Amino acid sequence: MAILAHENTLLRLTDAITDVHNVKLLNSTDQSVDASISLARLLVAYTKPFEMDAIETTLDYFYIIKDQKTALGRDIFESAVSRVLYLTGEVRKVIGEIKSSKRTPALIDNYDIDAKAVMTRVAEDTELSGNADQTIEILHTCGGDDRAITVMCKRLDEAITQNDEKLRKKLICAAQKLAKDAPAASHERIQAL
Numbered sequence: 001m002a003i004l005a006h007e008n009t010l011l012r013l014t015d016a017i018t019d020v021h022n023v024k025l026l027n028s029t030d031q032s033v034d035a036s037i038s039l040a041r042l043l044v045a046y047t048k049p050f051e052m053d054a055i056e057t058t059l060d061y062f063y064i065i066k067d068q069k070t071a072l073g074r075d076i077f078e079s080a081v082s083r084v085l086y087l088t089g090e091v092r093k094v095i096g097e098i099k100s101s102k103r104t105p106a107l108i109d110n111y112d113i114d115a116k117a118v119m120t121r122v123a124e125d126t127e128l129s130g131n132a133d134q135t136i137e138i139l140h141t142c143g144g145d146d147r148a149i150t151v152m153c154k155r156l157d158e159a160i161t162q163n164d165e166k167l168r169k170k171l172i173c174a175a176q177k178l179a180k181d182a183p184a185a186s187h188e189r190i191q192a193l
Helices: 002-007 039-049 055-063 076-088 089-095 113-130 133-143 145-161 165-180 187-192
Strands: none
Touching: 039 055, 039 076, 055 076, 055 089, 055 187, 076 089, 089 113, 089 145, 113 133, 133 165, 133 187, 145 165
8 A cells, every 4th residue: 555655655764764674654743633654664564475486576576666765875776685685695687797708697687777887886895794606696696707806805815814725725716716707897806816
């Protein structure tokens, strides 16, 4: 019902979407009959039970309010993509993968958005969460090969420093694959790797 009201511009949207777990009506202090609801909060609460199983449906719901911003100025749809990738790890399904130096189509291509910009911001979120392997995969997929190589070098450095031979071998194999199929990477970065 709220989505229908939103689409017909009958729903007053609030800017207060920072507390996504709070889905109550927001009452105006000056008029007791004036109330509004945060559609973003409502969507988070509604999609939570199936967000890990029905990724496409979850993203469809958040695409409805793609132009709304969080309190930090982030696009809500971008935040939803980041959350889905964080929770599911389904990078290939959501943003695609590189095959023969080209990105394969994925769920993100179903929406009228700048997919590369969304993927770049999602990669930043993923890097902040500490998941270096997923960050490398996302950066490589969106054409951020130089940054992907930088993150890969840091990851290799950690493996060497920790004296983890198994991880080091795994990362060297991944680094070689990245170096072979990194069309957007500079020659200097590939040499550094």
